[in-house]
Amino acid sequence: LPRYVSKMERDLFLAIDVGTGGIRSALVTGDGEILKICHKEHEQIVPRYGWSEQRPADWWAGTVETVNQVLSLVDGAADRVAAICACGQMHGAVLVDDDGLLTRETAPLWNDKRTQPQVEQLTKLIQSDEALRLTANLPAPAWPATKLMWLIENDPEAVRQAKGLLMPKDWINFKLTGALAQDYTEASLSFLMDQSTRDWSDELVALTGIPKKILPPIRNPSDVLGGLTERAANRLGLSPGIPVLVGAGDYPTALLGSGVCDAGMGSDVTGTSTIITLIHDNPVLIPGVSNLLEPSGNWGSFTLLDAGGDAMRWARRAFHENRRSYGEVADAATRAQAGSNALFFLPYLNGERFSDAPNSRAQFFGLTSGHGLAELHRSTLEGVAFSVRLRLDALQGSAGRPERFVASSGGAKSRLWLEIKASMYDTPYVVPQELECGVVGSAILMACATGKYADLRAASHHMVRLGEQIDPNPKWRDLYDRMMPVYSDLYRSSQQFYDRLDRI
Secondary structure (H helix, E strand, O other): OHHHHOOOOOOEEEEEEEOOOEEEEEEEEOOOOEEEEEEEEOOOEOOOOOOOEEOHHHHHHHHHHHHHHHHOOOOOHHHOEEEEEEEEOOOOOEEEOOOOOEOOOOEEOOOOOOOHHHHHHHHHHOOHHHHHHHHOOOOOOOOHHHHHHHHHHHOHHHHHOOOEEEOHHHHHHHHHHOOOOEEHHHHOOOOOEEOOOOEEOHHHHHHHOOOHHHOOOEEOOOOEEEEOOHHHHHHHOOOOOOEEEOOEEHHHHHHHHOOOOOOOEEEEEEOOOEEEEEEEOOOOOOOOOEEEEOOOOOEEEEEEEOOOHHHHHHHHHHHHOOOOOHHHHHHHHOOOOHHHHOOEEEOOEOEOOOOOOOOOOOEEEOOOOOOOHHHHHHHHHHHHHHHHHHHHHHHOOOOOOOOEEEEEOHHHHOHHHHHHHHHHHOOOEEOEOOOOHHHHHHHHHHHHHOOOOOOHHHHHHHHOOEOOOEOOOHHHHHHHHHHHHHHHHHHHHHHHHHHHHHHO
């Protein structure tokens, strides 16, 4: 490691993001500035309804192509790379044998739903409170444990031949270094790690029937996994021996890259859906809340809601046949008063997976002849925020509201929506100036590993630049406080109709 980072010209970090839609490779400075970024799409395979797979070979091919491409865009880049770090889509189960070859061509992804029978099996084998005590999470189709259970039953030869279970970014690391490892952010959401020891759980291994020999060492994300092999270096146009970090999952890496790494902070990632994460010293052990270790070692307690930007997409299509931009739709909402003249919108357009009523429906409630498009649009934005607030108290544990939320993804582009949320949750909002948070998070890990900063918090505070703080509007806050009980009662009373609607 010192052979590379001690040279002044080694001033760039190479970040690789193994996404569901494609591979991105980027060159980042020690100050967190992204110089260049290149992208290569790859195919998502759907053999049956509810299944989702990809070819790890495609991830590696995309890595080689995008790294070569991005290096060509910056003068002398190949001689300036100080370290390499990958983050990636979480939970995808990649199996390799003793020779480092894949034991099956494809890997089931995070959004693969075929493992629901295995989830039901685990739910019968272990009580909820015991599952939370052991792993800080309940069984779910996304977790690698259920994927391995399915593979043991349906592709036993692939498991029998396997030497290691890798996540997508771990597969890229293996191609770069020849070393097998997982990091603790990924392991914490595997349903195989003991949350108290932060090592593989013998109880969960026995319960799931997964061979412990295929579980690689659990490492710190900022550890150096190994040096770039000569073979990989030749493919990438780099020098052999450059340090490659263990890295982390894309979601926790993006938390770090958005500046959310201290207890008392919150993250709001509103894309198609909404992921709300609060950082705590300890996990929140209640049903309905998931917990992961984030790169700095704290716990991120989070919940996913299907309601999010999808509600805005629906409004744009339903009211304007997609002839207006998202900006124009959001601008129309600014012409309505806070509370949308007592109009409520339940934003469950596609149900709500993690709720008492997965078959929930959307609805407007309180419509009068005095309402127009402005109120309909603003009510849509407010309805998504109400749906988050419905979950927020449980997510907080005993810690209370976070000091602030950092917003990222598409929902961070609407200032009105951020003002609504800040007032709805009585918590200030900020937005990172650089929205490629996974890439910045990878650079932060490398800056810490190479000794540029003392620890991840110092690196994050220096490399993440946040924009203007949006504070709660006191009048809006008081109004939303009065509206919230109505929203809550409306949602719960509506549940009696959902099964009946299904039968129509």
